[in-house]
Amino acid sequence: MSTVLAGHGLVKKYGSTTALAGVDVEVGERDSLAIMGPSGSGKSTLLHTLAGIVRPDGGQVLLRGERVDDLGEDRLSALRRTRFGFVFQSGQLLPELPVEENVALPLMLEGMPRTQAVERARRWFAPLGLDGLERRRPGQLSGGQAQRVAIARALVGEPEVVFADEPTGALDQRTSTEVVQLLTFATRDTGAALVMVTHDPDIAAHCDRVLQVRDGLISGHNQYTAV
Template identity: 60%
Template sequence: MSFPHAGHPRPRGPFLVGRGLVRNYGRHRALAGVDVTIHAGEVVAIAGPSGSGKTTLLHVLAGILRPDGGEVVLDGHRIDRLGEAKRSELRRREFGFVFQHGMLVGELTAVENTALPLLLAGADRARATAEARQWLDRLGLAGLEKRLPGELSGGQAQRVAIARALAHRPKVIFADEPTGALDTRTGQATTDALLQAAAATGAAVVIVTHDRDLAARAGRIVEIRDGQVSDRAVVG
């Protein structure tokens, strides 16, 4: 499996930082003063039981949710202060997303789904389509470009989602339970594809998971319980 040339490697210092993050849902405090740092190019797993605040933390770091307290800093710039339109633009430009069920557009083919971020960024259709085809080919999906999501297996659909997430060469891939709907073997192959592709582009990967085997593939685990975190390096 080979990937497009990623250009100059990104520096590996801290560039996505959450400080004192607080997020409330009514009387429930989902995040209670969380500090977390993501370095360029690293793979971080956010692990913990259901309801512990994992997905909330991911959404706050990704600018999907605005924290009720604390700050989120990307490459030296606070993104929690941005309005919704600016945060939406930031997500399209700097971040890629892989969700549990892929969330592909059902009416679009595999190549059209993959090209979508490039088109939204202003690329012409011919270039976006050519780039999308390259990603699909490198992720083992050659010949499936014209299939709709409903015509793909679960693993194939997740690979399309990975191709879509990486097509515009984001700085961070946020993956929320990316293998949760897959069997063990397919999940392992999908994880391999995601991590290899991200490494080829220099993107950091932040994975929310309750799967200990998947978390162990990361370089670092951020453990979250009751809105509080601790992190540790993975040994082995």
């Protein structure tokens, strides 16, 4: 399995606090990696550093062997839009747009005409159980439906890596299981790698591998057969 994303010797400090203390991590094609750890362990900082949201103070982030952490802000922003996808705990859908345009938004931001972008976005509705919701507004969706829309938006641009930060944190257990199954299956199906932060071991068990982070260091690494 070829490596898609790697972090080597990642260091990140916030004042006198060391969030990452020299972390090494690699993620391959169709690989799904859960990052776990107690509050303040550095797990979210690790995800944000790999995703180009936070710049490391030391070390490197490589996407298919090319360094990306030292890119200028414009190029880094373009990379996040085109080669990465994101699913956050709150979904972060735009309330004024119908669901189909929320999903199509990354394509439209890259200049694709609305009609074409919406047509491509609609291809995700059946696989993710969203048929019939195309014209609804986010405020008319349940929490589980909103996260399915967020997954569709993350995948519509055919990213190489999808980052998910506590994507089931606001959902009940049954809905959480449904959402993480859709997320892991959909990323594998498209060939994207998945990097997910979660506090829930049952959710983490749906990933191929689990990294335990403590005090800014990898404290454990487990490999599972995906559920």
